Structures are given as C-alpha cells and as structure tokens.
Amino acid sequence: MKIHNPFRLGLLAGLGVLVALVIGGAVSELSTIITYVGAAIFISLGLDPVVTWLERRRVPRSLAIVIVMTAVLGAVVGVVFAIVPVIVSQATALITNLVTYLQSVTTQQFVDNLQELVPQNVFDVQQGLDSVVSFLSDPDNVVTIGGGVLAVGVAIGNGLFATVIVLILTLYFTSSITVFKRGLYQLVPASKRLRFVGIAEQISESVGRYVIGQFTLAAINGILSFVFLSIIGAEQPAVFAFIAFLGSIIPLVGTISGSAVIVLAQVALLPQSPATWITAAIWYLLYMQVEAYLLSPRIMRRAVKVPGVIVVIAALVGGTLLGVLGALIAIPVAASVLLIIREVVVPRQNEL
Numbered sequence: 371m372k373i374h375n376p377f378r379l380g381l382l383a384g385l386g387v388l389v390a391l392v393i394g395g396a397v398s399e400l401s402t403i404i405t406y407v408g409a410a411i412f413i414s415l416g417l418d419p420v421v422t423w424l425e426r427r428r429v430p431r432s433l434a435i436v437i438v439m440t441a442v443l444g445a446v447v448g449v450v451f452a453i454v455p456v457i458v459s460q461a462t463a464l465i466t467n468l469v470t471y472l473q474s475v476t477t478q479q480f481v482d483n484l485q486e487l488v489p490q491n492v493f494d495v496q497q498g499l500d501s502v503v504s505f506l507s508d509p510d511n512v513v514t515i516g517g518g519v520l521a522v523g524v525a526i527g528n529g530l531f532a533t534v535i536v537l538i539l540t541l542y543f544t545s546s547i548t549v550f551k552r553g554l555y556q557l558v559p560a561s562k563r564l565r566f567v568g569i570a571e572q573i574s575e576s577v578g579r580y581v582i583g584q585f586t587l588a589a590i591n592g593i594l595s596f597v598f599l600s601i602i603g604a605e606q607p608a609v610f611a612f613i614a615f616l617g618s619i620i621p622l623v624g625t626i627s628g629s630a631v632i633v634l635a636q637v638a639l640l641p642q643s644p645a646t647w648i649t650a651a652i653w654y655l656l657y658m659q660v661e662a663y664l665l666s667p668r669i670m671r672r673a674v675k676v677p678g679v680i681v682v683i684a685a686l687v688g689g690t691l692l693g694v695l696g697a698l699i700a701i702p703v704a705a706s707v708l709l710i711i712r713e714v715v716v717p718r719q720n721e722l
Contacts, residue, residue: 406535415547573702588618591625623685
C-alpha cells in the first residue's frame with residue numbers, strides 16, 4: 371500500500387490509540403458500576419424462572435414480580451437483622467476477651483515463664499512487651515489504628531450501599547427483562563430471528579436454572595452449618611453459617627474457602643476446646659465430598675451441561691479476569707458458548 375500522506379496516517383493512528391486509552395480508562399473507572407449491573411442482570415436471570423413459574427399458575431406478571439422481590443428483600447433484611455446484632459455482640463465479647471488475655475500476659479510471672487523458654491540474649495520478652503505498650507500508647511499510632519478501623523467501617527458501609535444498588539437494579543431488570551429481550555430480538559434480521567430467539571431463550575433458561583441451583587447449594591450449606599455448629603457448641607454459629615452460605619455461592623473454590631475460614635476462626639476463638647474445631651473440620655471435609663459427588667451433580671445436571679474440565683477452566687479464567695463476579699458467571703457463559711457451538715457451528719459445518 372502506497373502512503374500518500376504519512377503525517378495524516380500517523381495522526382489517525384495516534385488518535386486511534388488515544389481513543390482506545392480513553393475508552394480503557396472509562397471502563398476502568400466504571401468497573402464498579404459494571405460489576406453492579408452484571409450482578410443485577412445475573413440475579414434477575416435467576417429470578418425470571420420463578421416469575422415465569424408463577425405466571426403459569428395464572429398469577430399476573432406484575433404481581434409475580436412483586437411477590438418474588440418481596441421474598442428476596444425479606445430474606446436480605448432478615449439476614450441483616452439476624453447477623454449484624456450477633457456480629458456486634460460477638461465482636462464486643464472478642465475484644466473484651468482479648469483485653470483480658472493481654473492483661474494476663476503482662477503479668478511478671480508469665481513474662482518470667484516465657485523468658486525461660488527463650489534466652490534473654492536472643493529476645494528480651496519484657497522489652498518486647500514494653501515496646502508493644504509504647505506503640506499502643508503513641509497518639510500517632512492510635513490515629514493510624516483508628517484509621518484502619520475507620521477504613522473497615524467504610525468498607526462495610528460500601529458493601530451495604532452496593533447491596534442496595536444491586537437490589538434496585540435487580541428490581542428494574544426483573545420487571546423489564548421481557549421488554550429487553552423483545553427489543554434485542556428486533557435487532558436481528560428477520561430471516562435469522564426465529565433461530566436466534568430459540569438459542570437466546572435456551573441460554574436465558576440455562577442461566578436462570580444455574581443461579582437457582584447455586585443458591586440452593588448455598589442455602590443447604592448455610593442451614594446445615596448453622597444446625598451443626600449450634601449442636602457442637604461452636605462460637606457464633608449464625609455468623610459462620612452466613613459465611614458458609616456466601617462461600618457456597620462461588621463455584622469451585624467457594625465451599626472450601628468458607629470452610630477453611632470457619633475452622634480457622636473456631637481455632638482462634640476456642641483454643642481450649644480442640645474437640646470443637648476438630649469436629650468442625652471433619653464435618654466440612656465430609657460435607658465437601660457430599661456436595662461435590664452427590665448434591666452438586668444432581669442439582670447442576672438439570673441446569674447446565676458442562677464437562678468438569680470446562681467448569682474448572684471457566685471458573686479459573688473468570689475469577690482471574692473479573693474476580694468473584696467472573697467466577698459466578700463463568701460457568702453459565704461456558705454453557706452458553708457450548709450451546710452456540712452445538713446449535714450453530716456444528717450444523718453449519720455439517721452442511722459444508
């Protein structure tokens with residue numbers, strides 16, 4: 371190709387790079403909003419089969435949406451009011467126990483016993499404790515610690531704000547998903563519209579069934595965790611049951627991560643009761659096997675038909691690219707791609 375005006379070509383190339391950088395920066399700045407929208411669409415697709423089921427029972431769609439969203443909001447509010455007071459009370463008790471423990475370790479007898487285990491020329495225990503007390507007594511350090519606590523409070527507030535935003539978006543998406551689909555179908559050429567609608571509806575139903583299946587697994591883990599932790603006398607059973615529920619929502623690694631957090635927390639909270647956290651560890655090891663080989667295959671077999679190796683790869687790729695949201699949507703996206711290959715690519719190849 372002969373270049374008649376190198377300057378014009380270079381200018382256009384530079385403008386193209388600049389536009390790409392601006393678009394990339396905008397996407398980066400809007401990443402939080404995109405995450406909220408993606409989560410709301412994902413949840414609304416999961417609620418749509420429930421709304422459709424109510425419609426088949428001769429319930430008007432508007433009333434079905436009100437019933438479903440009322441149930442969702444009631445569940446969220448109930449969880450918040452059940453968990454937050456427990457977290458506050460247990461955190462207060464934990465701080466009180468920690469202060470009592472620190473007061474006990476500063477006694478001279480404990481210092482002398484600990485110093486017998488470590489040569490004084492290697493580490494001076496009394497000097498170390500004095501340094502800790504001095505650090506905590508410094509106003510600047512107190513401000514730093516207070517800033518960390520404030521940051522945690524801000525993070526909790528942001529989490530509640532994100533929950534409210536996602537719920538509002540979910541309400542709008544659930545109520546207008548039929549109109550959105552109809553508008554999307556109008557953009558497809560009429561000659562290919564019928565086939566496109568069929569594939570799109572299959573994908574939508576598959577995603578909805580997957581969301582329902584994943585939340586079913588999470589609910590089973592949360593309920594069983596609460597019952598079992600209450601029976602064995604574990605600390606904060608409601609809080610850790612909620613952690614188990616949240617962990618099970620994330621495919622592949624969520625259950626094992628939540629179980630590890632629960633067991634390690636019991637070790638820290640009940641150091642004098644090893645039987646409790648050992649029993650909890652055995653329980654979660656057994657439960658993970660039951661979930662992996664019994665519950666998950668039976669529930670997910672009806673939702674998405676994806677080979678195990680594709681599930682692992684999709685979850686890893688999605689989690690790496692988009693974090694928790696990517697891990698959540700990775701499996702339905704993989705199922706959608708496989709459906710398109712089966713319904714579009716393979717028939718086209720057979721016609722050649």
